[in-house]
Amino acid sequence: MQSLRFLRIPLFSPPNALFFVSQPPHLLPVKSISRISTKNFSSQMELSLSSSSSKLLFRQLFEKDSSTYTYLLADVSHPDKPALLIDPVDKTVDRDLNLVRELGLKLVYAMNTHVHADHVTGTGLIKSKFPGAKSVISRASGSKADVFIEPGDRIPFGDLFLEVRATPGHTSGCVTYVTGDEPDQPHPRMAFTGDALLIRGCGRTDFQGGSSKQLYESVHSQIFTLPKDTLIYPAHDYKGFNVSTVGEEIVYNPRLTKDLEEFKKIMENLNLPYPKMMDIAVPANLVCGLQDPTS
Numbered sequence: 001m002q003s004l005r006f007l008r009i010p011l012f013s014p015p016n017a018l019f020f021v022s023q024p025p026h027l028l029p030v031k032s033i034s035r036i037s038t039k040n041f042s043s044q045m046e047l048s049l050s051s052s053s054s055k056l057l058f059r060q061l062f063e064k065d066s067s068t069y070t071y072l073l074a075d076v077s078h079p080d081k082p083a084l085l086i087d088p089v090d091k092t093v094d095r096d097l098n099l100v101r102e103l104g105l106k107l108v109y110a111m112n113t114h115v116h117a118d119h120v121t122g123t124g125l126i127k128s129k130f131p132g133a134k135s136v137i138s139r140a141s142g143s144k145a146d147v148f149i150e151p152g153d154r155i156p157f158g159d160l161f162l163e164v165r166a167t168p169g170h171t172s173g174c175v176t177y178v179t180g181d182e183p184d185q186p187h188p189r190m191a192f193t194g195d196a197l198l199i200r201g202c203g204r205t206d207f208q209g210g211s212s213k214q215l216y217e218s219v220h221s222q223i224f225t226l227p228k229d230t231l232i233y234p235a236h237d238y239k240g241f242n243v244s245t246v247g248e249e250i251v252y253n254p255r256l257t258k259d260l261e262e263f264k265k266i267m268e269n270l271n272l273p274y275p276k277m278m279d280i281a282v283p284a285n286l287v288c289g290l291q292d293p294t295s
């Protein structure tokens with residue numbers, strides 16, 4: 001197992017900050033240490049309802065049995081068209097990889113926001129079908145992966161990047177991936193919140209190290225502090241929604257607009273049945289979805 005280090009910098013670095021990396025510069029590919037360019041900024045719309053960046057290709061994909069959203073992002077202005085998938089599901093890996101191939105993208109990362117309990121991740125299958133793609137998850141998740149990310153890391157794909165924010169509470173290892181806060185990055189920003197923040201809801205907190213207090217603090221400190229026009233893209237939706245904004249959730253989220261004590265009571269009284277696939281999904285997802293069938 002490889003433990004690659006992403007570009008680790010403080011979350012709120014000044015524009016034009018150099019990326020610092022843990023390897024000596026002469027061993028790194030040229031792109032690994034770079035000064036972010038502002039000259040390619042454009043307000044043109046490209047293939048996406050949600051972004052004014054002319055570089056970003058963005059697709060929201062749905063898996064109906066678990067009501068899971070998978071997200072495809074790519075930098076199509078880069079010669080390699082590097083791409084990543086967030087929260088792929090095993091059942092829809094072929095659909096997703098066909099799309100990647102049809103669009104001429106080079107998949108570099110298959111990432112999870114956390115160890116899912118309701119479906120098996122597609123990351124292991126993707127690695128076997130698309131050699132070169134690396135699986136990514138937070139170190140705090142306790143799962144196997146090629147690359148472990150930590151809060152404050154930047155995940156580069158071409159000239160674009162995602163920033164990692166720790167949003168524990170649904171599980172102890174949950175993270176939110178947010179597009180970069182720089183002039184040549186998509187505007188408005190986009191937050192891939194996993195199960196921490198759902199549209200007009202949030203992830204349950206009754207297993208996998210869940211904590212309603214921690215979830216409340218995560219969402220308020222790491223998501224609700226983003227610009228109000230930041231687009232919210234969750235890992236699930238059970239009500240027919242597909243996107244929201246930080247501003248909308250601050251005002252209308254029926255759980256997270258309450259104070260902490262009321263929020264804790266709401267979460268204690270959800271009385272949701274355990275996910276049907278939990279006993280299969282959790283152990284499988286701790287090994288990228290590739291559990292030994294005999295174990």
Ligand SMILES: N[C@@H](CCC(=O)N[C@@H](CSS)C(=O)NCC(=O)O)C(=O)O
Binds near residue numbers: 202203204238277
């Ligand atoms: N019925 C589904 C599981 C539904 C569920 O529990 N969803 C989770 C996220 S997946 S672990 C959740 O946090 N829901 C919050 C809510 O308010 O619904 C199944 O059996 O798979």
